[in-house]
Amino acid sequence: MAEPSIHLRIVPPADFGAAAGRLVADLLRENPAALVGLPTGNTPIPVYEYLLAQQRAGALDLSRMRAVMLDEYLGADDSPMSFHHWLQRRFLGPAGIGPDRLLRIPSQPEGIEAACADFEARLAAWGGCDLQLLGLGLTGHIGFNEPGSAADSHTRVVRLSAITREANEEYWQGEEVPAYGVTTGIATLLQARRLVLLVNGERKAAILRRTLEGPIGPDVPATFLRQGRDVWVIADQPAAALLGAGAPHA
Numbered sequence: 377m378a379e380p381s382i383h384l385r386i387v388p389p390a391d392f393g394a395a396a397g398r399l400v401a402d403l404l405r406e407n408p409a410a411l412v413g414l415p416t417g418n419t420p421i422p423v424y425e426y427l428l429a430q431q432r433a434g435a436l437d438l439s440r441m442r443a444v445m446l447d448e449y450l451g452a453d454d455s456p457m458s459f460h461h462w463l464q465r466r467f468l469g470p471a472g473i474g475p476d477r478l479l480r481i482p483s484q485p486e487g488i489e490a491a492c493a494d495f496e497a498r499l500a501a502w503g504g505c506d507l508q509l510l511g512l513g514l515t516g517h518i519g520f521n522e523p524g525s526a527a528d529s530h531t532r533v534v535r536l537s538a539i540t541r542e543a544n545e546e547y548w549q550g551e552e553v554p555a556y557g558v559t560t561g562i563a564t565l566l567q568a569r570r571l572v573l574l575v576n577g578e579r580k581a582a583i584l585r586r587t588l589e590g591p592i593g594p595d596v597p598a599t600f601l602r603q604g605r606d607v608w609v610i611a612d613q614p615a616a617a618l619l620g621a622g623a624p625h626a
């Protein structure tokens with residue numbers, strides 16, 4: 377059963393992007409320069425599309441929004457396959473968020489440890505993350521915090537699991553999926569003033585259940601979210617299909 381501090385909202389698949397996007401839009405209406413943590417992947421696409429549609433309609437101002445990257449492939453740098461490029465194409469470019477309003481996670485192998493420490497220092501200097509969006513990996517990862525990630529982990533290089541590399545094969549279009557990623561750590565993520573876990577599709581149903589109802593620990597790093605201060609889970613109905621009947625609703 378989910379902890380009472382988690383706000384769980386279960387929505388029809390067609391409402392998924394708007395349900396999560398509204399949390400971001402409401403924050404930006406209150407604080408237009410809010411710092412929002414952004415994941416890549418299939419899950420956040422409808423959320424980014426919602427926010428861009430709101431901007432086009434003149435209902436939302438993204439001109440001061442600041443963004444921080446959640447993770448990246450080690451060594452991806454400026455490759456078109458990098459998460460940085462993906463975010464540029466899918467959201468940052470159309471939203472008009474330039475490099476001055478983006479905190480980029482480091483990815484160059486040389487000096488990566490110092491660069492990760494510098495990233496954490498800059499995140500703190502930028503005032504910390506106001507709202508962190510997250511997807512849920514099939515392994516229970518958030519960011520690239522794969523199973524085994526500790527609750528007190530910070531931004532660092534991680535070895536990607538075979539399941540994660542396989543899940544990302546399509547994205548790499550026949551090129552070899554990198555073996556390592558760089559990720560914001562669990563402890564760093566839990567410092568965000570609000571965390572929003574996005575989960576859609578039937579194939580995430582089992583891992584969402586373990587995330588919300590299984591024991592908290594490094595085997596399923598997403599379970600650490602249950603220790604966060606203001607945590608929202610936006611799940612579509614297929615992803616929520618295995619949750620216990622008593623799970624709390626927001």
Ligand code: F6R
Pocket residue numbers: 414415416417418419420446447459510511512513514517518519520
């Ligand atoms: C991506 C990221 C990953 C994904 C997760 C789910 O930046 O941090 O944790 O959110 O692997 O991926 P999708 O959304 O493609 O199912």
